[in-house]
Amino acid sequence: MASKTVSRTPVALPQKAVGVHQAAKGHDLKILPSQVSVTNKPKLVNPAEQSPEPRVTTAGAPSEAVESKRSPTNLNDSSNSGSSDSKVSSTRSEQASKTDLDVNDIRSSRENSVDQEKKTSEPCSVKDSSGSAKVSDGATSLAKTSGSAKVSDRADNVESGKSSICRGSTGSDVSDESTCSSFSSSINKPHKANDMRWEAIQAVRARDGVLGLSQFRLLKRLGCGDIGSVYLSELSGTKCYFAMKVMDKASLASRKKLLRAQTEREILQSLDHPFLPTLYSHFETDKFSCLVMEFCPGGDLHTLRQRQPGKYFSEQAVKFYVAEVLLSLEYLHMLGIVYRDLKPENVLVRDDGHIMLSDFDLSLRCAVSPTLVKTSSIDSDPQRKNSTYCAQPACIEPACIQPSCVVPTTCFSPRIFSSRSKKDRKPKNEIGNQVSPLPELIAEPSNARSMSFVGTHEYLAPEIIKGEGHGSAVDWWTFGIFLYELLFGKTPFKGSGNRATLFNVVGQPLRFPESPVVSFAARDLIRGLLVKEPQHRLAYKRGATEIKQHPFFEGVNWALIRCATPPEIPRPVDYDRLPIPAAPANEKAAVAVTDQKSDKYLEFDFF
Numbered sequence: 001m002a003s004k005t006v007s008r009t010p011v012a013l014p015q016k017a018v019g020v021h022q023a024a025k026g027h028d029l030k031i032l033p034s035q036v037s038v039t040n041k042p043k044l045v046n047p048a049e050q051s052p053e054p055r056v057t058t059a060g061a062p063s064e065a066v067e068s069k070r071s072p073t074n075l076n077d078s079s080n081s082g083s084s085d086s087k088v089s090s091t092r093s094e095q096a097s098k099t100d101l102d103v104n105d106i107r108s109s110r111e112n113s114v115d116q117e118k119k120t121s122e123p124c125s126v127k128d129s130s131g132s133a134k135v136s137d138g139a140t141s142l143a144k145t146s147g148s149a150k151v152s153d154r155a156d157n158v159e160s161g162k163s164s165i166c167r168g169s170t171g172s173d174v175s176d177e178s179t180c181s182s183f184s185s186s187i188n189k190p191h192k193a194n195d196m197r198w199e200a201i202q203a204v205r206a207r208d209g210v211l212g213l214s215q216f217r218l219l220k221r222l223g224c225g226d227i228g229s230v231y232l233s234e235l236s237g238t239k240c241y242f243a244m245k246v247m248d249k250a251s252l253a254s255r256k257k258l259l260r261a262q263t264e265r266e267i268l269q270s271l272d273h274p275f276l277p278t279l280y281s282h283f284e285t286d287k288f289s290c291l292v293m294e295f296c297p298g299g300d301l302h303t304l305r306q307r308q309p310g311k312y313f314s315e316q317a318v319k320f321y322v323a324e325v326l327l328s329l330e331y332l333h334m335l336g337i338v339y340r341d342l343k344p345e346n347v348l349v350r351d352d353g354h355i356m357l358s359d360f361d362l363s364l365r366c367a368v369s370p371t372l373v374k375t376s377s378i379d380s381d382p383q384r385k386n387s388t389y390c391a392q393p394a395c396i397e398p399a400c401i402q403p404s405c406v407v408p409t410t411c412f413s414p415r416i417f418s419s420r421s422k423k424d425r426k427p428k429n430e431i432g433n434q435v436s437p438l439p440e441l442i443a444e445p446s447n448a449r450s451m452s453f454v455g456t457h458e459y460l461a462p463e464i465i466k467g468e469g470h471g472s473a474v475d476w477w478t479f480g481i482f483l484y485e486l487l488f489g490k491t492p493f494k495g496s497g498n499r500a501t502l503f504n505v506v507g508q509p510l511r512f513p514e515s516p517v518v519s520f521a522a523r524d525l526i527r528g529l530l531v532k533e534p535q536h537r538l539a540y541k542r543g544a545t546e547i548k549q550h551p552f553f554e555g556v557n558w559a560l561i562r563c564a565t566p567p568e569i570p571r572p573v574d575y576d577r578l579p580i581p582a583a584p585a586n587e588k589a590a591v592a593v594t595d596q597k598s599d600k601y602l603e604f605d606f607f
């Protein structure tokens with residue numbers, strides 16, 4: 001029987017700390033300005049932290065949900081500027097002035113390309129323009145630039161640093177505000193070079209000049225998040241299916257979530273990884289901002305876990321899922337992205353059973369300097385390790401960290417390989433001491449510091465709750481909670497309410513239930529990850545590499561994991577039998593979009 005659904009609500013409160021100690025004295029939990037001074041490296045840029053409102057998810061739970069779904073809370077309060085706030089603001093504006101040129105370059109190139117696109121699309125825009133009018137209240141697709149310009153203007157001031165982070169593949173490859181050629185698309189996303197969906201999108205673009213809402217049939221609402229609704233959609237007449245996130249721009253603006261939406265879009269544009277979403281296109285109408293992504297028919301791991309006997313996964317299945325999540329976090333960290341919202345709800349299952357990490361609107365972007373470390377002997381002393389063989393890559397600019405060339409032969413010469421003798425090496429089977437024969441690329445953005453209160457209560461790291469400032473180590477904490485939840489069917493610090501949960505995270509020791517029985521290696525890994533002080537946490541220094549070498553992952557072929565057989569493969573979707581979505585409950589907010597084929601109305605509510 002379905003039970004009541006309660007939201008696992010993430011929080012996003014910039015520059016503030018939750019007054020845990022205050023609450024401990026019996027007061028209500030309060031949001032207090034942090035006592036802790038801010039970053040020592042002014043590289044941190046996070047537009048999402050500007051958003052000042054509570055984040056409450058109202059829909060999106062699966063109909064058969066039997067346990068709560070947790071969505072992030074956003075308790076941002078930008079009006080309250082404590083001392084740490086002003087420090088952050090000044091570093092942000094410093095950063096902004098340094099990189100203004102980049103941002104302006106990007107903006108002007110977008111404007112230029114819109115102009116170009118207008119010219120090229122005019123001669124063959126008959127079908128396109130009539131279609132657009134239906135969904136954008138008569139506005140041409142070019143009107144959308146005015147809407148987005150506002151977003152950019154604001155963003156330029158606060159998040160200039162990040163634009164360089166994503167520069168390698170900034171939206172030009174996917175955005176229909178800008179130049180879109182199939183050539184640039186496949187270059188910027190080499191993993192998608194043979195993807196039929198890319199080709200279909202490019203073909204429609206070539207035919208119609210521009211891609212917009214009118215070329216898609218929205219078939220079914222998949223879910224609804226804080227900043228938009230996600231629809232299963234077909235690129236009309238192609239039998240290519242996508243997940244389209246539709247965001248109401250006025251609603252985003254009134255709830256001060258434009259920057260958060262922009263963060264998500266820019267992060268999506270920069271990704272090219274098998275376990276991360278592909279953004280096929282982005283376009284805007286007068287009212288909506290739309291992201292066209294890969295559709296995952298397998299649902300999310302939260303829902304899938306509830307279907308397992310005992311509501312937990314087998315250790316084998318867990319190993320598979322967390323290994324793929326680990327690779328995606330490693331990749332994100334290499335791009336200078338701290339994810340911050342890992343939980344089973346955000347891990348979707350693709351049609352082939354592999355995972356896709358979704359939802360980037362709470363992510364933090366920062367600079368990262370990848371370092372190649374040659375370690376012939378893995379010992380627990382990171383000082384010693386780093387002092388032995390260490391090479392800075394030739395290109396340490398974030399823009400150089402192209403997803404496809406993370407360990408490019410041109411950047412890293414073979415001469416750094418160590419020639420230590422065999423007798424110096426430690427035995428392979430020592431726990432945590434497996435010999436790694438290859439140089440390790442360490443790209444942990446360890447200088448990132450944020451004071452924001454961001455995440456989902458059961459998943460929040462202690463340093464976030466205490467307002468001590470946090471960096472990429474929060475992802476390793478959440479990775480530990482995630483592993484625990486998949487194995488045991490519950491999180492380790494959940495209390496009777498959010499407040500109790502926060503107390504438990506900070507003050508309660510980690511305990512394991514007696515059942516189900518879980519291997520020593522799994523518990524050992526969780527213990528290493530759920531260390532309350534981030535600097536003593538596993539992966540603090542060397543990131544994912546440390547975790548990959550843990551015995552829990554023994555036997556995992558990291559390079560070929562995408563060829564491994566997944567624990568479960570979703571049933572194929574019969575797209576021809578999808579029901580037309582029912583009329584929305586909220587008629588006032590409904591938007592009608594004409595289904596071009598059947599002339600039926602598809603109606604959906606936005607917020």
Ligand SMILES: Nc1ncnc2c1ncn2[C@@H]1O[C@H](COP(=O)(O)OP(=O)(O)OP(=O)(O)O)[C@@H](O)[C@H]1O
Pocket residue numbers: 057060071072222223224225226227228229230243245293294295296297300345346348358359361
């Ligand atoms: N690519 C996708 N394929 C299939 N379903 C998706 C896809 N992306 C999102 N969904 C579904 O749509 C729902 C809403 O997603 P969305 O990312 O907008 O919000 P969310 O995950 O609830 O988080 P947030 O509130 O932080 O935006 C998700 O819960 C998921 O079930």
